[in-house]
Amino acid sequence: MKWFTLLKKENPNLEIIINGGISKISDIKKHLHFCDGVMIGRAIYQNPYFLTEIEKDIFNFKKTPLRQEIAENILQYLEKEVKKGTKVNHIMRHTVGLYHGQIGSKKWKRYLSDNMMARDSDFKKAKHIMEIVQNNEKANQNL
Ligand SMILES: Cc1cc2nc3c(=O)[nH]c(=O)nc-3n(C[C@H](O)[C@H](O)[C@H](O)COP(=O)(O)O)c2cc1C
Structure with a gap:
């Protein structure tokens, strides 16, 4: 078990947001199994339209802007x-x-x-x- 997985498991009241090098929806989904949130910096800066994918695939938005x-x-x-x-x-x-x-x-x-x-x-x-x-x-x- 990775140390951050353990951290959340042993401290369920701590809000843990992971970040650093995360740039794919599949990775965001994986992290959300053991963290409270995922923060994305450079991937959004490079490709801000990625936010619409996150809205669709993570937040279940029905419609996202063109x-x-x-x-x-x-x-x-x-x-x-x-x-x-x-x-x-x-x-x-x-x-x-x-x-x-x-x-x-x-x-x-x-x-x-x-x-x-x-x-x-x-x-x-x-x-x-x-x-x-x-x-x-x-x-x-x-x-
Ligand atoms: C455009 C941009 C602005 C950022 N501004 C801040 C900031 O104000 N404070 C901070 O602690 N980190 C800031 N960061 C760092 C991010 O929070 C994050 O730690 C870092 O970018 C690593 O995550 P990433 O691999 O998803 O970029 C910024 C990153 C980017 C790309």
Whole structure:
């Protein structure tokens, strides 16, 4: 028995959340047999859409958003935040991995880095982002 399994067994009142290098649904499920939670850092940062898999497969969500819907929501959020003085790049740098593993991932990253990653990036550039999103969605549907 692994030491952390024993830790929970001998201290059932302790809340134990495991983390470090966990990046697959099957591994999350395995860990949940003996831990109270699983924390995921780098895998989500690299591929934030993995969160929708977690919603479906771990939390049994019936419906999860499409990347296009996520992008639309980000833009609405960005618009509100920019009005409050938040920098465009502070938000958009966290969306770099939205198309991780998909057709169009490079285009998405390039658009962000050319237009939205500078300290003085302008919100107006964000409006063209939906063109990239729509092209990517089409390309991935035609697979
Ligand atoms: C983008 C990012 C931000 C993080 N921020 C924090 C933090 O604020 N405090 C902290 O204790 N750990 C932070 N971590 C570390 C994670 O909690 C975790 O310990 C580490 O990433 C190892 O898990 P992983 O292999 O799933 O990434 C962060 C990790 C990432 C990737």
